[in-house]
Amino acid sequence: MSDKPEFVHLHNHSEYSLMDGVIRLTDAKGRPSEAIKDLAESGAKGFAVTDHGNMYGAVEFYTAAKAVGLKAIIGCEMYISKGTRFDRGHSQKENCHLTVLAKNYEGYQNLMELCSIAFKEGYYYDPRIDKELLAKHSKGLVVLSGCLKSELNQSILSGDLAQSEKLVTWFRDNLEPDSYYLEIMDHGLEKQRQVTSALLELNRRTGIPLVATNDCHYSVKSDHDAHDARVCIATGRKLVDTERLKFESNEFYIKSPQEMHKLFAFAPQSLSSTLKIAEMCNLKIPMDQMLLPEFTVPEGFTQDTYLEHLCREGLRERFPGGLSPEYTERLDYELGVIRRMGFSGYFLIVWDFIKHARSIGVPVGPGRGSGAGAIVAYALRITNADPIQHKLLFERFLNPDRKSMPDLDIDFADTGREKVIQYVRQKYGEECVAQIITFGSLGAKLVVRDVGRVLDVPLSRVDEIAKKIPTGPNVELIEAMKGPELQELAKDPLVARLRALSLKLEGLKRHTGVHAAGTLITKEPVVRYTPLAKGAKSDVVTTQYDGDWCPKLGLLKVDFLGLRTLSIIDDAVKFIRKRHDxxxxxxxxxxxxxxxxxxxxxxxxxxxxxxxxxxxxxxxxxxxxxxxxxxxxxxxxxxxxxxxxxxxxxxxxxxxxxxxxxxxxxxxxxxxxxxxxxxxxxxxxxxxxxxxxxxxxxxxxxxxxxxxxxxxxxxxxxxxxxxxxxxxxxxxxxxxxxxxxxxxxxxxxxxxxxxxxxxxxxxYQTAYLKTNFPVEFMTAVLTSEIGHSSIGAEDKENKLVTYLDEAKRMGLKILPPDVNKSESKFDIQDDGKIRFGLLAIKNVGSGAAESIVAAAREKPFSSLDDLCSRVDLHAINKKTIESLVKAGALDGLRPGEPPSLVRARLLTQIDDVVGRQQKVKADLDKGQGLLFGAGGSSSDGPKSAAGDSAIKPLSEHDTLAFEREVLGFYMSGHPLLGVKAQLRAVATHEAAQLTPAVTTPVRLAGMISKLRKMISKKTGEPWVICTLEDLSGETTLLCFPKVYASGLSHLAKVGALVAATGRPSFRGEEAEGASAEVIVDEMSPLDLAVSRYAKRLRLRCEATVGVETLEALRGALEAHRGPCAVVLEQETPEGMALLDVDQRVVLSAALFEAVEAILGERCWRIDAGSAPPAAPPPRRFPTRTQ
Known part of the structure; x- marks a missing residue:
């Protein structure tokens, strides 16, 4: 018999304790982590994972431990309310802790129930249970009294030992025999010593055994600093902050049995208890089963024969002229494989909900992923791509040598996806359907940014490092850091520390989310197979095991994906059927x-x-x-x-x-x-x-x-x-x-x-629609942009502008919104023009749009008063009316007046008209007012003629600014259209072209639409953040102190037309979502930039131009002498002749106005000159403050 001390750690926090756990369960490739392997190699008789309030990592831990021969003890450090789990209020903010372990499968299922109910019923700051719930689900569980935050230890610290004895007696009496232990710890903290002394006394009085634990949060002692940084990341604090959550010692690591025996030599029972509990815990979790929900087939069929029947019928429908042997042979082969693997029920379940989707008019995609390679899926109309015609392989989808569940991902129109999921819930039961959780991790770039923040590294330095790390899902920081540039940067001690901490934290789980499509469908309630979670501010119930682990338990995971393009196609087809065929x-x-x-x-x-x-x-x-x-x-x-x-x-x-x-x-x-x-x-x-x-x-x-x-x-x-x-x-x-x-x-x-x-x-289908039915397709595309992001958000704004510009390029006419003619969504008028939809206007919700459209169908509105008297003023408020006016949707109420005057007039009347009509409706609701004829409409309210005539039209600037405010773009014009040629002559890129692929210096040209003044924390110098707007959209310009002081303070003003040269920078880790900023090196007025960068002015004139016209042109050019060459393009019968003009000019708005007066509009264009200079050495970002 060995004298080597033995000990089992029963209270430990993995990375799934998202705020403070650093113990990894597996490595980046899914293999057991070094910590798990070390425990197995040390001969440990077990190890428990008890994450804070959750079981996120239970199956991952179980699998990893099993792979190396280590006994996995599944547990949870639960939050327990002193009262009931339903209690709320200030006194409930501090929830107590309790360590709970599963002895066996029954205990594991009870633990899952407790964890799930804690999220669904008890969530208040944390997911909580209560004593009543614990007693109800106590079978198969071992409970340890907990850390300093336990109710017992809080009672002890308050000095009430009698109450403490009552408490431990309750736990002993309400749990299974020999299943409650008094938990003692020693991290060198004085409060722990006080508690341990009292627990020894309670042990003497009650006979309840002691057990020693170490509340491990990291694997080795040297990981304490990484753990501290992890806590700061989770709590949004910096390491230098004095008032923050911080562990009071560096002893919370996986100590050796020798270290634990030395600590608790005074209580040998507490050490032997760990072995006894480990022997009690013998959980086996069934893996690689097939737990499909029951699918009932018609009488006389088995699942196998019914699937075959449906497939043969399906192929006969697809090929009414007869099937070639190739199809029947392929079907026989696939059905044989599916039968042998026991997956007939799987295909029937998927066939059923897709059949239902089609029956209620929800469009289904032609396929996604490898499932399109199955003739069975094609026959069942699960997919719509002929696998034989396209030479697709069944084995790519379902390999006879593979035992895992098939994975059919299904695309539904995004507008109908929820209807299909609801059908599944109704068919199999709400308790048997749940969405799947996801975990965000500290990827290579993100961990550098997070650690840089907690170390208070200057943002410019962090950016410099992060930008040198490749973007992608499989990028490893240790490889990226081998690059010579990063090696050089790491010579800075602060960067070296950032690197070291980042390497320790990289890949750790950071936060939870809901899978965009993954849904679990089970035979029995989902909680029998996986614990459930629910956010504090969300009604969405998710699994606690993610999409990789659920199928390994044999559970059916289906990805119900919402594809907006299917809604676009569906809308376009409806237009085509209505207008053409x-x-x-x-x-x-x-x-x-x-x-x-x-x-x-x-x-x-x-x-x-x-x-x-x-x-x-x-x-x-x-x-x-x-x-x-x-x-x-x-x-x-x-x-x-x-x-x-x-x-x-x-x-x-x-x-x-x-x-x-x-x-x-x-x-x-x-x-x-x-x-x-x-x-x-x-x-x-x-x-x-x-x-x-x-x-x-x-x-x-x-x-x-x-x-x-x-x-x-x-x-x-x-x-x-x-x-x-x-x-x-x-x-x-x-x-x-x-x-x-x-x-x-x-x-x-x-x-x-x-x-x-x-x-x-x-x-191809969308390309076909765009080519052959352009009006119908583009109307559907524009409608698809409604509701997918808010007006003013750059992605929505740019995308809608892009598609509107594309529609115009295609020769389509876009009509502005009109309360008498618009539908809720974009619509096609009888003459084939596209009418702007009301829902695309900011502050106009679905209720408001529907109310306006319904009332206008009954009778066109004649005035603002008339509109407000006939719509639902519960759905439409003053802000809604104001947005409609600013968008020009009420211009038609006064057809004889310029839109700028109509809008100015109506904006002054909104408060009066809406207030009056709200009062009328309130009186009507009370049964008052009818006697004297209240209600109905008047003109536009009681305005004096003098007051009415005094109203001035909105300026062009205000008219356009209001349109942009509520539509996200300019509808009736653009403030930069007049300088379009100058912008294109100067700029190397437009705002919309700035993507992470652009790595060289750029020159942008446009108008400063917003400006925010900043002060550098370090130097106290001023600098500014500008929003530069061009014809494609907008981007952010960062004008740091040195550049700002060089003269920009006079130039960087709202409304200024400028050209800015600088280096693009991107915030965001993925190319799709990166947000562009340009670090400005130089800025100049647009006119000056045109003179500097324009290579040549081209003037176009007709072949028959007269001498007088040429003389006038010569005079105009002479009046604007400067450095830019001029060439005259003259149309002749032989083609275009180019004539060099012996005059050079300064390019300016005055010059363009002069030549247009002589040669007509659109008579000129500018050839651009040099590219921007090479990038200067990187500058550090100053810390931003207001």
Whole structure:
């Protein structure tokens, strides 16, 4: 028998104690963490995880511990109310702690119940239980009395030992026998010593045993500083703050048995109790089961036979002319695999809710992910992409060698997604359906920013470091920090500390969220399989286990995704059926429409699904698609891997005949022909391995996975098999190795063809609609922007402006909002023009819009008084009316007056008219006023003629500013339209073009629309943050002290037209959501910038221009002498003639006005000159203060 001391840690906090836990359960690749492996190697007889108020990490811990032979003890440090879990109020803010462990599966289920009810019923600052609930669910549980924040220890510290004895007696009597322990700790704190002394006395009096714990929050003692930083990140404080949450010692780590025995030598029972409790806890959690909910099939069928019946009927409906043997053979094969794997019920469940969605008019996408490769899904109309026509592989979706649950992700129109989820809740029971939790982590960039903040590192320094870390999901800080620039920066002691702490905290869980689509459907109530959570301010109930762990428990996870494009297509189709063809079916349009491909070849694909961004439009222009397969390849290629590997360039050159399409073996052509000999998609790797080397479908899928993971050992093992298998097909080892090298290089970047095809169908459909039904499509696109972000938010504003500009470019007419003619959403008028929707106006909600539209349908409004007398004034208030006026939606009430005067007049009348009508309606509600004819409408209220005539029209500036305020853009004009050419002559980029891909200095030109003055904390010098607006949108300019002092203080003013040169900077970790700022190096007035950067002024005149006109032009140019060259473009029968003019000019608004008076409007344009200078050395950001 060994004399080596033994001890089991029973109170420990993993990273899932989101505020203060630093103990990792697994590493970045999902393997057991170093802490878990060290415990197993030390011979520990168990280890408990007891996170604060949750069980988020329970299954992850159980699996990791099991993998290394360590006994996992599942627990929770629960928050328990002194009264009931329903109590609220100031006295309930400080909740007590209690350590609870599961002995067995029954205890585990009771622990899940307690945890779930704590969130659903007891949440008040923390998820809480109470004693009544604990007693009810006490079977299979061991309870330890808790830390200093326990009710018992708080009672002891208050000096009431009698009350303390009553408390421990209650726990002993209401739990299972021998299941309550008095918990003692020693982190060197005086209060702990007081408590321990009292607990020893309670042990003597009551016989309730002691147990020693260490309340571990980090693995090793040296992680104390990282733990402290973690607490600061969670609480929004800095390490230098004196008044903050801070652990009072550095002893909260996983101590060795020797250290624990030394600490508690005075109470040996407390040490042996840890072993006794560990022996009591023998939990086994069933994994890799299949816990599908029951799906009832018609009498006479089993699930297998009913699925086969539906599939054969479905294919007969799709192919009324008869099926080819290829389809029946493929169906037989897939059904056989599905039966053997026991997944028939899964397909029936998915088929049922998709059938319901279609029956209630909710559009369903053609497929998503690998599920589009199943003929079974196609036959059931779960998907709408023919897998045989498009050469899609079933094995990519369901591999016979894989035992995990299938994963069919389903796209529904975003407007109907909730209806489908509600149907599932009704069918299987509310308690059997839950959304899935997600966890945000401290990624490489984010952890640097968070740690930089708590260390109080200057923002400019943190930015400098963060920008040198690549963006992406798999970026590791330790690799990024090996770069020479970051190595140099780390020589600064403060940066070195930031680096060290960041490396310790990187990857830790930071916060929870709700999965955008993941939903769990279970046979019994969800809480029997996973604990549940609910936010303090949310009614959404989620699982506590995330989307990776739920399926490993055998649970059915379905992703109900809301795709806005499906709503756009649906709205467009409804317009088409109403205006053109009542039987129009988007799924039956020709997939080879020449007009559609011509549009795509010219890259005019704004608003087309997947083909909308500037980057992919550039790629479209290069590829110039001619067939649907090109669209599929395009979607697969537009990713960093293919673009950086050279695959994209090869594809483009081969498609256009600039590079020969060659195959290393004839068998390769059948697989790679559609992609011009390039390996673009994962299925090609799988097919090549089958055709060239005889791989089974399961082996081919294994090779695909290995190439995606890029594990060298695995790839070399697969190489041997590939080369040997190639010999059977007379592929020489040399050729087989060459092909395999190509597969490894390009196959790792390959995309899922099933997904590309399904999304390619949606892309093509939107392109077809844009080309053939432009009014209907763009009206639907504009409507889709309503409600997805607030007016004034840059993403909404820019996107709506972009689509409105695109509609105008397409020759479509956009009409302003009008209370007598607008619908709630964008609509098409009888003459084919698009009418602005009322809901797109700020402060106009759905109730207000519906009330206005309904009243206007009965009879057009004649005045503001009339409108206010006939609409629901509970839904429409003064702010709503004011926004309608500012948007121009009431201009039509006074058709004989200029809009600027109508708006000025109505803005003065709102208070009077709305107040009067509210009083009338209040009187009517009380039954008063009818006797004297109150109610109805008048003109526009009692205004004197003199007062009315004194009202001045709004200025053009105010008219446009009001439109932008409530619409998010300018409707009737733009303050910069008059200087459009100057802006384009000067600017290298527009605001909308600033993406993280722009890394060189830029020059922007526009108007300063907002300005905020700042003071540097460190130097006390002034600087400013400006909003610069151009014709594409707006961006932020940062004018730091040195630049601001160089003369900008006179220039940086609201309304000033300027040109600014500087370096773009982006806040936000992902390219999609990055927010652009420009650190200004130089700013000048626009006129001066035009003179400086404009290369040449082009003037256009007709061939028949007379001598007098030319003389007048010469005089105008002479009056504006300067440095800019002038060229005259003259239209002649032979074409355009260019004539150099021997005069140079200063470009200014006065000059443009003069030449337009002579040659007419649009007679000039400017050729831009030099690019902005190279970036100067980076400057530090000053700390921002108001």
């Amino acid at each position: 009542p039987k129009f079916d988007i799924d039956l349009v020709a997939m080879d429409d020449p007009k559609t491909y011509e549009m795509l070849r010219t890259a005019k694909s704004l608003a087309v699904f997947q083909l909308d961004s500037q980057g992919i439009r550039d790629l479209l222009f290069r590829i110039k698609p001619t067939v649907f397969e090109d669209i599929v390849s395009l979607i697969a290629l537009f990713r960093p891997g293919p673009m950086q590997s050279g695959m994209l360039d090869m594809f483009v050159d081969r498609k256009h005949g600039r590079e020969e399409v060659a195959y290393d073996h004839p068998l390769m052509e059948t697989v790679l022909k559609d992609t011009y000999g390039c390996m673009v998609i994962q299925e090609q790797v799988m097919e090549l391995s089958k055709k060239l080397a005889g791989f089974t479908p399961g082996e081919a899928d294994g090779l695909r996975k290995a190439m995606g993971k890029k594990v060298p050992e695995e790839l070399e093992k697969m190489r041997d098999k590939f080369v040997k298998g190639g010999g059977v097909n007379k592929v020489s080892p040399k050729v087989a190795n060459k092909i395999y090298d190509q597969m490894v290089k390009f196959g790792g970047y390959g995309f899922n063809k099933s997904h590309s095809v399904a999304y390619g169908i949606v892309a």
